[in-house]
Amino acid sequence: MTGPRSMFAQLALVIGLVLAGACVLVVALGREMAVRPAADQLARAMRGFAGIAEELDRTSSHEATLRYLRDAGLDVRQRPPPAATLRWAPFLRGLHSRSQELLGPDHRVVLAHEPTGDRMWMQLHTQPQVWVAFSAGPLRVGRRLSIAVLVGCALLTWLAAAYFAQRLVAPLRTLANAAPGLVRGETPPTLEVGGTREVRELAQALTQASREARAxxxxxxxxxxxxxxxxxxxxxxxxxxxxxxxxxxxxxxxxxxxxxxxxxxxxxxxxxxxxDGRDEAAEPLDLAEVCRSVLDAAPGHWDIQCPETAPLRGRPIAVRRAVENLVVNAARHGAAPFSLRLVEACGAWQVTVCDHGMGMTPEQAERALQPFVHDPAAGGSGLGLAIVDRVARQHDGSLALLPNTPHGLRAVLRLRGA
The missing domain is CATH 1.10.287.130 (Signal transduction histidine kinase, dimerisation/phosphotransfer (DHp) domain)
Structure with missing residues (x-):
């Protein structure tokens, strides 16, 4: 199982998990520290209210008791309401359980789900017995408001944390984009990375290392x-x-x-x-004309396929040297027939030089791109393909040495532009 790869995604995931855990903890603690005490307090108040109403019924008329209950804003009925079988909120379940404990078996408490809202009905021992309803609507609204506040606070916290995480990651991304050029010893750009002290120190160290490599x-x-x-x-x-x-x-x-x-x-x-061609200025050139010019001076017969023009912005001398080295390498180490093909693929120009010699294994192809690696029997300095590979990277491209079916070597040079 693989997780997010970028630092920002990892920080966002960690922050999200921490906030989710905090929310679960708050809900659990809130249930223990707020819901149960509140339910116990309301249950005691209901028991006190039931005692007052029953005492009033004993000392005055039943009509006066009903009038008192209705003036208090309570619904009164003679028959017991139907009990609901829904899954109630923890607060209502706690209130129902605690009320039943405090009132005893002589007083029944029933939870009901009605069109006007959730209610809890309590039986009063009056003559005759009546049921009074306590609305749970305000309790549900308060619970929803508390959840909304909790979610809103978590969202604001996550957004604030994501903002600071982005501020931390942005300088590192700038350094990552500039690092390849700095490592190659190219002229270091002015890096305004900002960020923390450690990031600024890293930028200064990379810049200094680039200057030393350049020197x-x-x-x-x-x-x-x-x-x-x-x-x-x-x-x-x-x-x-x-x-x-x-x-x-x-x-x-x-x-x-x-x-x-x-x-x-x-x-x-x-x-x-x-x-290495770094000091050569990039300018518009015709890659097709470069290929034809190189093959005109190459020994032997070459099969060439290329368009009339192939516009490219690059370093003319370096590009010509790269194509020339591929042609010389094929003529020196390969065997006829030789071919050169120039096509445009995926927004880049692709020069393919093929021969029908012995070819290379993948291990030999990887070593051939390293400087001073060559075949002593065939001569050469061992720098030709290394120069081509470096020119390709300077033009945001690549060099691949692949098998040429049925035998031989196929060198693929991709150039996008300097």
Missing amino acids: AAEERAVMLAGISHDLRTPLTRVQFAAELLPDTDPELRAGISRDIGEIDAILSQFIAYAR
């Missing part, structure tokens, strides 16, 4: 860019030297050139991963 990322970018620049200079000299060496084996020279190109590509991936 570490910038330091890493500068370091990798410097290393890459320093390595490219001797690589260029080696490449020129290999070209100028006389009597060099052509195959050896071609192998050196390939290795230098591979090292240069790895250094480019390092720089791209370090700079």
